[in-house]
Amino acid sequence: MNTTNSVPVTSVPAGGQNIKASIGQLSRRPEAGSLLGLIAVFVFFALVGGQAFLSSAGYASWLNVAAEIGIVALPVGLLMIAGEMDLSIGAVIPAASLTVAIISGHYGLPEIVGVFAGLGVGLIVGFLNGYMVNRTGVPSLIVTIGSMFGVMGLTLGFTVLIAGSTGVSLVPSQTVKAILGDFVGGMFQVTIFWWALFVAAFFYLLHISPVGNWILALGGDKVSARNAGIPTARLTTALYMLSGFSAAFVGISQVFVYQSAQVLAGQSFIFNSIMCVVIGGVLLTGGAGSVVGIVLGTLTFAIVNQGIYFTGIDPNLGSVIIGALLLLAVMMNDRFRLMAMSYAAKKKE
Incomplete structure (x- = not known):
């Protein structure tokens, strides 16, 4: 009869192993750099900005900005993952x-007519962008700069011709304003909820539906993707139309929020949306990126x-901080991407 107790020499709690493995997997995700950047800037401004930054007004100030830019950044991010670019959003x-x-x-026509017409403008510009990129072979950067101008x-021409000025006012009905241009609690734009819906839709498109693999393949190697049977031309056009639709939606929501529209509005969205996407870990060369990363980059x-x-910092230094953040984010994202690729290579061995 064996009375010897079998006791392991070392034992690690299963929970500890699971936590360690989860942290290891998280650190190798491409979005890890974006998450660390978001935490860093939030903690910094929470400490320097104090209670004013952490108040409801403080949260509303950056969430309202994030919602408008975020709706535009999502399709711009998908286009960049597919190896394309869209600068025409600043005009749409x-x-x-x-x-x-x-x-x-x-x-004075019904507002629903104006809304559908505005969305139609975005879809038409997106279709033309996709058509020109596919038919001419000219880089999308050049095509969309041309369409932007x-x-x-x-x-500008039609606005001055019709209205006699570069700005037009609009007083929306309470129903439309509540849906597209109201403030919840007097501070939070309803656009935040629309942004959440856009995020859910784009997450499904890129990470759940088969189209997501097509988009990643398109950015990785367009020729190989075409040879594999992926409808690259139609996919490219659809992505540009999605970008035009999203930009038009933001433009429509703005006119109901501010009750006026100006010809020069929207220019800041061009590079701001690209910065959000790059901070979120999307490769400028295409083929890699995620919706989660784009959202994290937008919030950052x-x-x-x-x-x-x-804070007590000169607001004029904001651009300097954003520029430095962009460079730091690119370096961090590249580092975490290399870690993820190295880990994947080791698992295959």
């Missing part, structure tokens, strides 16, 4: 705003953009 936003303001404000010129950008006003 005011074009959609003024379309609604002219149709429903200047001419073209849309800006048409918007918005906190820095608005948090500066809650």
Whole structure:
């Protein structure tokens, strides 16, 4: 009869192993750099900005900014993952705003007509961008710069011709304002909830539906993706139309929030959305990125953009901080991406 007790020499609690493994997996995610950056800037402004930054007004200030930029950054991010670029959003936003303001404000037609017309402008510009990129082979950066200036010129010309000025006012009905342009609690724009819906839809598109693999393959190698049977031309056009639709939606929401539309509104969205996407870990060369990273990058950008006003720091230094943050984010994201690739390679061995 064996009375010897079998006791392991070393034992590690299973819970501890699971936590350690989870942390290890998280640190190798491409979004890890974006998450650390978000935590760092939030803690910094919470300490420097104090209670004002942590108040409801403080949260509202950067969440409102994040919602508007975030809706635009999502399709821009998908296009960059697919190896494309869209700068025309800076012209689509005011074009959609003024379309609604002219149709429903200047001419007094039902607001639903103005909304659909504004969204139609975004879809048309997106379709033309996709068509030109596919048919000409010209880099998307050049194509969308051309369409941006073209849309800006048409918007300015038609607005002055019809309204006699570069701005048009609109007083929305309470129903439409509650849906697209109201403030919850007097501070939080309803656009925040729309942003959440856009995030859910884009997450499904990129990470759950089969189209997500097509987008990643398109950014990795367009020729190989085409040879594999992926409809690259139609996919590219659809992504540009999605970008135009999202930009138009933001423009429409703005006209109901501010009750006026201006020709030059929307220019800041061009580079701000690209910065959010890059901070979120999307490769400029395409083929890699995630919706979670784009959301984290958008929140990080918005906190820095608005948090500066809650500190004693000169607001003019905000651009310097954002620029430094962009460079730091790119370096951190590259580091974490290399870690993830190295870990994946070891697992295959």
